[in-house]
Amino acid sequence: MQLVRYSYTSRATGPLDANDLLQLRVSAARWNDLHGVTGLLVFDGLRFVQLVEGASEPMARLVDRIVADRRHHQIQVVEHGDAARRQFKGWALRTCWREEWPGELFLAAVKQAVAHCSDAAVQALFIGFGCVPG
Numbered sequence: 001m002q003l004v005r006y007s008y009t010s011r012a013t014g015p016l017d018a019n020d021l022l023q024l025r026v027s028a029a030r031w032n033d034l035h036g037v038t039g040l041l042v043f044d045g046l047r048f049v050q051l052v053e054g055a056s057e058p059m060a061r062l063v064d065r066i067v068a069d070r071r072h073h074q075i076q077v078v079e080h081g082d083a084a085r086r087q088f089k090g091w092a093l094r095t096c097w098r099e100e101w102p103g104e105l106f107l108a109a110v111k112q113a114v115a116h117c118s119d120a121a122v123q124a125l126f127i128g129f130g131c132v133p134g
């Protein structure tokens, strides 16, 4: 299987409360699970950073779904292309929201979420994002 990886940052178009985030997490994880996609989504209250990875056909559909979603905008693609191995094996969608991890716990939670990644660039993307003050 050709593995494709897509990562980006974006900004929320409006406020998202705990319920909105729960809905997003549940429906996205369900779709990813059904389509063999894995990944991590981090939200700091204003901005998202996400990496998703999977077979090329479901990934093409997923990128379209994500880009069309009006809950966020200003998508800046970090990487979109072939990848050698998964970074979030076993996680249909791991999530990390700042509101669940106040203060310095947020950065610690982000570090924990990427601790097992074999690709240092992926770790740097998420940890760099986690370092930006909320």
Ligand SMILES: Cc1cc2nc3c(=O)[nH]c(=O)nc-3n(C[C@H](O)[C@H](O)[C@H](O)COP(=O)(O)O)c2cc1C
Pocket (backbone or CB within 6 Å): 024, 027, 028, 029, 031, 032, 039, 041, 048, 050, 052, 062, 065, 066, 067, 068, 069, 071, 072, 093
């Ligand atoms: C920041 C962000 C990340 C998302 N990540 C995923 C994802 O990993 N998998 C997924 O299936 N949907 C994800 N979505 C949600 C889809 O974009 C959205 O729920 C879907 O396009 C709705 O389509 P449908 O209700 O017509 O099926 C994400 C949305 C946002 C705003």
